[in-house]
Amino acid sequence: MQGEITPKGLKASLGKRVEVIAFGLAYVGRLEKIDMKNGTIKIVDRKDYVILEIERIEAFRHV
Numbered sequence: 537m538q539g540e541i542t543p544k545g546l547k548a549s550l551g552k553r554v555e556v557i558a559f560g561l562a563y564v565g566r567l568e569k570i571d572m573k574n575g576t577i578k579i580v581d582r583k584d585y586v587i588l589e590i591e592r593i594e595a596f597r598h599v
Contacts, residue, residue: 554597
């Protein structure tokens with residue numbers, strides 16, 4: 537998925553392996569959680585994880 541990031545598109549990606557570009561860095565892992573109230577997503581890769589603000593996402597795709 538590329539282009540505009542929508543809640544529907546994010547929900548369809550839950551549990552899937554994704555690559556997210558934010559702050560000029562690439563984050564790769566499984567999309568574990570979407571928090572629309574706080575506007576964040578959680579990406580997990582083994583024991584590491586990152587929580588990113590949805591509005592900071594520059595690119596998003598399945599890998």
